[in-house]
Amino acid sequence: MATVQDLPQIRGVKSIPVEEFYSSGHRTCQGCESALVMRLMIKAAGQRTIVLGSTGCMYVANTTYYSTPWVVPWMHTQLGSAGSAATGTAAGLSAMMRKGKMQNEPINVIAFCGDGGGVDMGLSALSAALQHEEYNLLIVCYDNESYANTDIQASGSTPWGANTTFSPVGKDIHIMNNRWKKNMTPMMAVGHPNMKYVATACASYGLDFNNKIRRALTAGGPTFIHCIDPCPKGWDYDPKYSHELGMLSIETGLWIQYEIIEGELQLNGPSRAIAKGIRKRKPVEEYLLRQGRFAHFTPQDLKVFQDKVDEQWEKWWIPGLVPITPQPDEDEADEEQ
Amino acid sequence: MATVTTKLYQEPKEELISGSEAIGIACALADVDVITAYPIRPYDTVMQYVSRLKADGAFDFDYIIAESEHSQFEIVKHASSVGARTFTGSSGVGWFYAFEAITVTAGLRMPVVAMVGNRALDDPGAFGVEHNDAMAVRDLGWHLYWVATAQEALDMALIAYKVAEDPRVLLPFALSCDGSFLTHSQAIVQVPSQDQVDKFLPAYNRGSLQLHPDNPITVAPQANEDWLMEIRKQTDEAMRRTPAVIKEVYAEFKEVFGRGDDSPFIEQYMCEDADVILVGMGTLAMPTRVAVRRMRETGKKVGFLRVKFFRPFPTEELQEALKGAKGIAVIDRDYSYGSPGYGGVLFHELRSTMYPLDERPVMLNFIAGLGGREVMVSDVEEMVETTQKAIDTGKIDQETTWVAVRE
Numbered sequence: 001m002a003t004v005q006d007l008p009q010i011r012g013v014k015s016i017p018v019e020e021f022y023s024s025g026h027r028t029c030q031g032c033e034s035a036l037v038m039r040l041m042i043k044a045a046g047q048r049t050i051v052l053g054s055t056g057c058m059y060v061a062n063t064t065y066y067s068t069p070w071v072v073p074w075m076h077t078q079l080g081s082a083g084s085a086a087t088g089t090a091a092g093l094s095a096m097m098r099k100g101k102m103q104n105e106p107i108n109v110i111a112f113c114g115d116g117g118g119v120d121m122g123l124s125a126l127s128a129a130l131q132h133e134e135y136n137l138l139i140v141c142y143d144n145e146s147y148a149n150t151d152i153q154a155s156g157s158t159p160w161g162a163n164t165t166f167s168p169v170g171k172d173i174h175i176m177n178n179r180w181k182k183n184m185t186p187m188m189a190v191g192h193p194n195m196k197y198v199a200t201a202c203a204s205y206g207l208d209f210n211n212k213i214r215r216a217l218t219a220g221g222p223t224f225i226h227c228i229d230p231c232p233k234g235w236d237y238d239p240k241y242s243h244e245l246g247m248l249s250i251e252t253g254l255w256i257q258y259e260i261i262e263g264e265l266q267l268n269g270p271s272r273a274i275a276k277g278i279r280k281r282k283p284v285e286e287y288l289l290r291q292g293r294f295a296h297f298t299p300q301d302l303k304v305f306q307d308k309v310d311e312q313w314e315k316w317w318i319p320g321l322v323p324i325t326p327q328p329d330e331d332e333a334d335e336e337q
Numbered sequence: 338m339a340t341v342t343t344k345l346y347q348e349p350k351e352e353l354i355s356g357s358e359a360i361g362i363a364c365a366l367a368d369v370d371v372i373t374a375y376p377i378r379p380y381d382t383v384m385q386y387v388s389r390l391k392a393d394g395a396f397d398f399d400y401i402i403a404e405s406e407h408s409q410f411e412i413v414k415h416a417s418s419v420g421a422r423t424f425t426g427s428s429g430v431g432w433f434y435a436f437e438a439i440t441v442t443a444g445l446r447m448p449v450v451a452m453v454g455n456r457a458l459d460d461p462g463a464f465g466v467e468h469n470d471a472m473a474v475r476d477l478g479w480h481l482y483w484v485a486t487a488q489e490a491l492d493m494a495l496i497a498y499k500v501a502e503d504p505r506v507l508l509p510f511a512l513s514c515d516g517s518f519l520t521h522s523q524a525i526v527q528v529p530s531q532d533q534v535d536k537f538l539p540a541y542n543r544g545s546l547q548l549h550p551d552n553p554i555t556v557a558p559q560a561n562e563d564w565l566m567e568i569r570k571q572t573d574e575a576m577r578r579t580p581a582v583i584k585e586v587y588a589e590f591k592e593v594f595g596r597g598d599d600s601p602f603i604e605q606y607m608c609e610d611a612d613v614i615l616v617g618m619g620t621l622a623m624p625t626r627v628a629v630r631r632m633r634e635t636g637k638k639v640g641f642l643r644v645k646f647f648r649p650f651p652t653e654e655l656q657e658a659l660k661g662a663k664g665i666a667v668i669d670r671d672y673s674y675g676s677p678g679y680g681g682v683l684f685h686e687l688r689s690t691m692y693p694l695d696e697r698p699v700m701l702n703f704i705a706g707l708g709g710r711e712v713m714v715s716d717v718e719e720m721v722e723t724t725q726k727a728i729d730t731g732k733i734d735q736e737t738t739w740v741a742v743r744e
Contacts, residue, residue: 047550047553048550049550050548050549050550052415059559060559063555063558063559064558064559064561065558065559065560065561065563065564066558066564067558068555070553070555071553072550072553073548073549073550073552073553073554073555073556074554074555074556075415075418075548075555075556075557076556076557076558076559077411077415078407078411078437078438078441080407081407081408081411081438083408084403084407084408084411084412084415084438085411085415087401087408087412087415088371088411088412088413088414088415088416088417089415089416089418089419089548091371091399091401091412091416091421092370092371092399092415092416092417092418092419092421092423093419093421094399095370095371095398095399095416095421096370096419096420098397099368099370099397101370101420101540102420107549107550124404124405124408125404125405125407125408125411127404128403128404128408132401
């Protein structure tokens with residue numbers, strides 16, 4: 001599969017294709033943003049696509065034997081195997097097309113994983129998949145910040161202090177999850193510099209998400225998109241606020257929207273406005289205190305959280321992306337002395 | 338297959354090669370599409386060989402150096418789902434690292450062919466052969482075959498594809514090859530020509546189960562108590578169908594290639610009138626045959642039976658072959674801690690096989706050759722003597738004996 005499909009950018013909401021390839025037949029929770037991610041993802045990719053789904057909400061809640069929302073071919077893969085599923089599928093198609101055993105045509109290969117499958121267990125397979133420049137494949141990590149399908153257990157992508165069933169608020173310890181969310185997308189981008197497309201996304205910005213999927217699928221080679229998915233069950237809020245929380249995660253500067261196209265970074269939407277100083281970041285408590293999982297936060301906890309977000313915007317080498325402070329140039333250091 | 342772009346063997350040829358190389362050549366002749374490699378001794382010699390074939394332009398396949406055994410097996414599982422013919426393999430704890438992927442490969446009915454270079458499980462780390470690694474998949478729906486020679490490795494790899502990909506079967510196939518004794522030891526092998534193989538082996542056709550935009554199916558949705566038993570039963574039915582398919586394919590193989598044993602499932606050596614029959618798997622056959630021959634020279638009625646297919650287990654063939662013996666000495670190159678009577682896995686399977694018979698022979702178990710320790714001719718002679726003693730006295734002092742082990 002040397003070539004990619006012709007998937008032009010969608011200019012406005014009126015140009016979004018009407019066809020649905022993720023249809024009825026699923027039983028996701030009310031207000032599930034991950035279900036919307038699936039729907040928008042395959043709408044943008046179209047019918048000539050194979051989707052591989054690793055274990056998680058989007059497996060168990062979507063595909064119960066005898067029913068399926070998928071109009072395109074879909075196959076389950078193991079929890080840590082999104083990378084391997086995409087690689088294997090692309091390799092199989094590639095070999096058969098090259099040897100003339102299958103009609104040669106570009107077929108999109110998309111594998112998705114949750115934060116448990118991608119950020120935790122599947123990290124090594126995902127990284128390996130992103131090294132295979134000979135295959136066109138896209139990995140979408142839908143990050144609802146916990147193992148939401150198994151009962152909301154903390155993952156490596158769960159924010160600091162969040163109340164989960166593995167990090168409950170107790171009499172002795174009220175911040176049980178003392179890990180900070182893994183810096184996943186930059187890890188993928190920096191670790192695999194030959195990748196032609198990497199992006200973060202949020203389904204609250206649907207058109208942006210559609211177009212990111214299309215840019216990824218037409219970039220050639222392996223690509224990666226990481227999206228933040230508000231989860232009413234895991235984050236503990238009224239399902240009607242999913243979109244709003246997605247926007248707040250960006251407006252408070254916790255989640256940063258960007259694309260890295262052939263090594264060039266471009267911030268999108270509110271994140272771009274914040275970086276340019278056009279827009280001020282909202283205080284994190286406007287986002288945190290809307291969710292039950294942070295309801296136990298004391299003013300001190302809120303400050304710890306705010307300080308961490310401030311740090312990534314003010315002290316990181318590339319705000320929100322690269323948490324490294326370069327050594328001052330030796331000559332400059334001498335001059336300072 | 339008309340699509341083969343590179344033909345390794347235009348004419349049949351005699352080659353001095355190892356068991357691993359024999360399987361590598363079979364992969365090329367079978368025009369495998371996707372191969373995944375990850376290093377662990379001793380199986381990885383097959384990957385070193387096929388990567389050389391690819392580098393030299395002698396064999397065209399998508400070659401993926403995976404980052405773990407788990408990914409190795411997941412990648413070929415998915416390649417198989419879109420209709421590609423695949424090959425992979427592992428050894429010892431590497432095989433165990435892939436275990437999750439190994440079980441779903443059978444559950445999804447993917448005809449992946451894998452080589453297990455049998456190796457002792459850690460810890461302590463050891464390179465030598467032991468059968469516990471491959472045996473661990475015995476309940477999962479894999480074909481499990483124990484190879485004894487390099488020739489058999491090549492032949493069975495071709496047979497494995499034809500059996501595994503048969504629409505009546507669609508179950509993965511593991512070729513178990515004793516580490517070092519088979520993987521690294523060279524022997525003369527008759528390599529068939531590409532034309533012969535093309536005549537024998539059709540293309541893999543997954544039919545309506547193929548994952549493709551023209552066939553938009555959903556594969557492996559979540560099934561619970563409402564459907565799981567039916568799905569398990571289907572896999573059981575496939576496994577029950579496979580012996581007939583194996584017989585059929587084996588007969589075709591013999592016709593096209595002009596070689597093969599009487600039975601694809603077991604090999605009998607001087608068993609006909611034997612009082613004591615030794616039973617074992619893999620390269621144990623070598624010292625055991627020598628011992629049997631020597632004892633026959635002294636008038637002892639001894640025979641050796643090699644179990645080739647461990648899954649599907651050849652229950653009826655074994656009952657028929659063993660029912661006339663007075664004593665059976667089962668040699669296990671494996672062990673099952675805390676199992677019934679504390680014995681080896683093959684021993685338990687055989688005892689279970691013999692139980693329905695009206696007259697059951699005396700059965701003893703010998704644990705030998707673990708971690709690659711050589712099984713000597715004198716060890717085998719001792720096993721026969723111990724078994725003979727139990728027959729003569731009608732008394733079993735000790736059911737399981739660890740052979741040639743320091744106290």
